[in-house]
């Protein structure tokens with residue numbers, strides 16, 4: 001049986017420890033102690049990700065991330081009969097501490113009852129919110145698992161992320177020529193004007209049902225009275241479809257080339273970086289089937305939902321681990337309206353417990 005009080009208390013204790021990305025040390029120390037008390041062998045890799053194992057055979061990997069977004073310092077969780085939320089000045093950190101507390105409670109409740117469970121490995125990563133940085137640096141040689149459940153999705157536990165896009169980040173730098181804006185503007189080449197011309201030619205937002213594109217920041221110029229010499233754009237393309245992604249990338253490259261042709265004295269350079277790779281889960285994969293079967297046994301309807309975002313599951317999958325992302329009872333993540341629905345948190349922990357129990361007739 002899930003102990004609701006213990007689960008809520010454990011979540012609130014975690015939420016109250018500041019752990020914005022790159023500042024996870026305190027929460028990591030707290031969690032290492034906790035995992036050791038649960039009888040697991042615990043270590044940190046050189047990047048600071050936590051890896052815990054019971055050293056059994058054919059383990060299933062359970063994963064969540066330790067970091068949270070801002071404003072995420074001094075979080076004071078408020079609990080009422082239905083929800084956990086904040087006073088509106090910070091996020092709650094349910095993304096992803098709800099995931100961590102679900103995993104901990106599932107293990108603890110099985111131990112309480114003296115029930116046998118599947119062998120497990122646990123990964124608690126750092127800097128997920130900065131672009132899956134911790135998981136990208138994870139020492140995969142320390143893991144045996146070939147299947148993973150990543151507790152890092154929005155909503156109820158029956159919300160299974162069915163796929164996630166490839167994320168292509170890009171930066172465009174434009175170098176024009178500075179000149180006095182009033183005395184000899186003819187001698188200048190405005191990098192800001194060129195940047196603007198590039199942007200107006202780009203279709204942005206949702207390009208089709210598979211692909212999105214965004215310019216997220218623009219910087220340029222130095223002072224009011226000079227023709228600006230430099231401007232920079234940073235943006236991203238996301239697509240569930242590799243071909244679609246390539247098409248949008250060449251469309252962008254063509255616009256840059258046209259602009260270069262028109263401004264032969266300017267220098268326009270671009271850089272692309274694939275931050276994570278798309279995946280789509282196959283309902284026939286054993287881990288997906290296990291999840292779906294257990295949801296049905298728990299009287300929930302599995303809902304497969306395509307996501308526009310990435311999680312550590314993208315990195316696990318790129319490293320040969322079939323990972324599935326499930327909801328952690330969190331709503332409104334990355335906002336000060338973030339909250340957890342307690343009944344859903346209990347339901348998710350209960351699902352995790354039942355999935356780990358060797359005898360499913362619980």
Ligand SMILES: [Zn+2]
Pocket residue numbers: 065095096128152
């Ligand atoms: Zn998350």
